[in-house]
Amino acid sequence: MDDMTDQQGYTRDDLERMGAKWLEEIAAAEKREDKWMKDAEKAESIFLAGCTDEKSDEAEFNILHSNVETIVPSIYNSAGKPDIRPRHNNPDPLIKQVSDIFERVILAMVDDSRMDAEVEQSAQDVFVAGRGIVRVKFDADVSEQPVMTVDAMGQPVPAVDDKGQPMTQPVVTNERVQFEVVSWRDFRMGPASRWSDVPWVAFRHCIPQETLDKLEDPELAELQSDPATAQESKGDVHVWEIWCKDTGRVYFIVAENNKVLSIKDDPLGLTGFFPCAAPVQPITATGKMMPVCPYRVYKTLAEELDTLTKRIHGLASVLVARGAFAGPLEALDDLAEAIDGEIVSVPDLENIVQAGGLDKAIMWWPIDRIIQVIRELNAQREQTKQAIYEITGISDIIRGQGAASETATAQQIKTQWGSLRIAKMQRMIARQVRELFVLTAEIISLHFSPETLQKLSGLQIPQEAMQLLQKPLDHYRIDVESDSTVRADLQKGRQEMAEFLNGTAQYFAAMAPLVQAGPASAEPVAEIYGAFARQFNLGKQAEDALDRLVSMAKEMAKNPPPNPDAERLQAEMQAKQESETRKYQLEMQRLGLDVQLKRADLTLKERQLGLDEKVAEVDAAARLVEIEMEDDQQRAVAFGEQ
Numbered sequence: 001m002d003d004m005t006d007q008q009g010y011t012r013d014d015l016e017r018m019g020a021k022w023l024e025e026i027a028a029a030e031k032r033e034d035k036w037m038k039d040a041e042k043a044e045s046i047f048l049a050g051c052t053d054e055k056s057d058e059a060e061f062n063i064l065h066s067n068v069e070t071i072v073p074s075i076y077n078s079a080g081k082p083d084i085r086p087r088h089n090n091p092d093p094l095i096k097q098v099s100d101i102f103e104r105v106i107l108a109m110v111d112d113s114r115m116d117a118e119v120e121q122s123a124q125d126v127f128v129a130g131r132g133i134v135r136v137k138f139d140a141d142v143s144e145q146p147v148m149t150v151d152a153m154g155q156p157v158p159a160v161d162d163k164g165q166p167m168t169q170p171v172v173t174n175e176r177v178q179f180e181v182v183s184w185r186d187f188r189m190g191p192a193s194r195w196s197d198v199p200w201v202a203f204r205h206c207i208p209q210e211t212l213d214k215l216e217d218p219e220l221a222e223l224q225s226d227p228a229t230a231q232e233s234k235g236d237v238h239v240w241e242i243w244c245k246d247t248g249r250v251y252f253i254v255a256e257n258n259k260v261l262s263i264k265d266d267p268l269g270l271t272g273f274f275p276c277a278a279p280v281q282p283i284t285a286t287g288k289m290m291p292v293c294p295y296r297v298y299k300t301l302a303e304e305l306d307t308l309t310k311r312i313h314g315l316a317s318v319l320v321a322r323g324a325f326a327g328p329l330e331a332l333d334d335l336a337e338a339i340d341g342e343i344v345s346v347p348d349l350e351n352i353v354q355a356g357g358l359d360k361a362i363m364w365w366p367i368d369r370i371i372q373v374i375r376e377l378n379a380q381r382e383q384t385k386q387a388i389y390e391i392t393g394i395s396d397i398i399r400g401q402g403a404a405s406e407t408a409t410a411q412q413i414k415t416q417w418g419s420l421r422i423a424k425m426q427r428m429i430a431r432q433v434r435e436l437f438v439l440t441a442e443i444i445s446l447h448f449s450p451e452t453l454q455k456l457s458g459l460q461i462p463q464e465a466m467q468l469l470q471k472p473l474d475h476y477r478i479d480v481e482s483d484s485t486v487r488a489d490l491q492k493g494r495q496e497m498a499e500f501l502n503g504t505a506q507y508f509a510a511m512a513p514l515v516q517a518g519p520a521s522a523e524p525v526a527e528i529y530g531a532f533a534r535q536f537n538l539g540k541q542a543e544d545a546l547d548r549l550v551s552m553a554k555e556m557a558k559n560p561p562p563n564p565d566a567e568r569l570q571a572e573m574q575a576k577q578e579s580e581t582r583k584y585q586l587e588m589q590r591l592g593l594d595v596q597l598k599r600a601d602l603t604l605k606e607r608q609l610g611l612d613e614k615v616a617e618v619d620a621a622a623r624l625v626e627i628e629m630e631d632d633q634q635r636a637v638a639f640g641e642q
Helices: 013-030 035-045 061-076 093-113 115-128 209-215 218-225 299-317 329-336 349-354 368-392 408-447 450-457 462-470 490-517 519-533 541-560 564-641
Strands: 080-086 133-146 149-150 155-157 169-181 187-191 199-206 236-244 247-255 261-264 323-325 361-365 476-478
Touching: 013 035, 013 169, 013 236, 035 061, 035 115, 061 115, 061 209, 061 299, 061 368, 080 093, 080 408, 093 115, 093 169, 093 408, 093 450, 093 462, 093 476, 115 133, 115 408, 133 408, 149 450, 169 450, 187 349, 199 209, 199 247, 199 519, 247 329, 299 462, 329 476, 408 476, 476 519, 490 519
Parallel strands: none
Antiparallel strands: 080 476, 133 169, 149 155, 187 199, 199 236, 236 247, 247 261, 323 361
């Protein structure tokens, strides 16, 4: 046990009062459940045929053993597979990757600790005593390894302290979660109306005295040496491990002398604090945590069955063919011991023949009445057995005892109604397994090192995923894969798969025209199919594929695939439109050319008109120049004449 971290503030009297208080709480819990414990003790003794109790009588007809051995394999025969998925179908691929890593690590823990054997033993306690408990434990192997440093040459070398001694440091070499079934005798819990309100739970350990001496804390050495508290018994001692939710601490107390061995703060840090799943109790009342021993429900009928069996055995013991013979005894002995084909000489044979033969000479003991009584007792015993089967929910088909005269429909109805009650018990065990998976996932998240996670998962985990692995489990939904805790009937599984495939084919054949006509209808069609498919226990892989199918349908609705006919029609329309466009463009080009020609002609005309005007102006100017020149010549002539 770990040393007490907070006992420095406790005096010896405080520890003694604390130990006495907790033992009083445990005694009160035993008193509350005293009647059930006596019933459970009796039922277990009967189940084990009185091997554990010399005072217990062995049952003549052990119907309890038969029922338990029939029910337990029907409700649990496999450890189950964890089904961890992102909560609310979170599409983040990192969340999905972390979910897969959790599954791998939990599966490794389940295989290494043989969880299936522990839960199966718990299931047996459920139907023998009325309560089954499985707890989880976190174990880590720690070894001292040398501290390494680097020398002047850059080479790694062992580090040493000031005295030249090699330095070491504790290194975790292995981490694991273990599952452990707790006997109903060694479990107590505080008063509550539901599991979530239970204030404390306690587990009893039986420890040899010499082992206890080694486990005790150094702080309590003076108590160990105190004669008033020394153990007088040299045999085993009982230590209660008490988990108190109110204080968040774990107490280890010796039952024989109230001695507090250790007080530890919450060692696991679990959300529900307790290191165990809720106890499986098949018979309870609302608002009550008191278990009921299943055997008590049909105890009267079982005792009646036992009485009938004893009477049958008693009558069968006197059911002997006996007769009286009037004559020499030696002759009758020789005749009775004769073998096949042997001829025996019988004296006075003439007198026997005259008396009417040997059958007349012997008077037999009357056993017809005994045979009739045994026949009636056997019939009554069968009726009692059937009444017990009705109470326990074990049908004759589950036991493989169908009558040849029954129709297949009648057998199917019996199997269905029998399996309904079995299914309820299967769900109880599956719930327990699921809670164990949740506890395991929490321990993995809180206590496992990155090296252990990579080793157990077999994957190279990126840093982002590692950080998410070591955070609370708010992003995940942890469950048990459907029917993974029971091995389903092979023929029934094949029949269900055939029905599923036929239904799938018919559904898609009917929906295909609708999807082809309108690709947007692919999404509701896939969702309807998903609701249909989930009625079958397909397993996680199939359900994941179904989710992908629905996602693909949604994408198809957003981006429908091309339709060949629509594409051909669209291509024809596009080609026609392009042809019309080309014609229009050519026409527009022709019209444009005409306009341009007219504009050019008009421009030429305008230019021609402008040139004519300019020519006229030039001519006019030239004429003016000529006139001026003529005037100048005339003036020149006139001046010369003068």
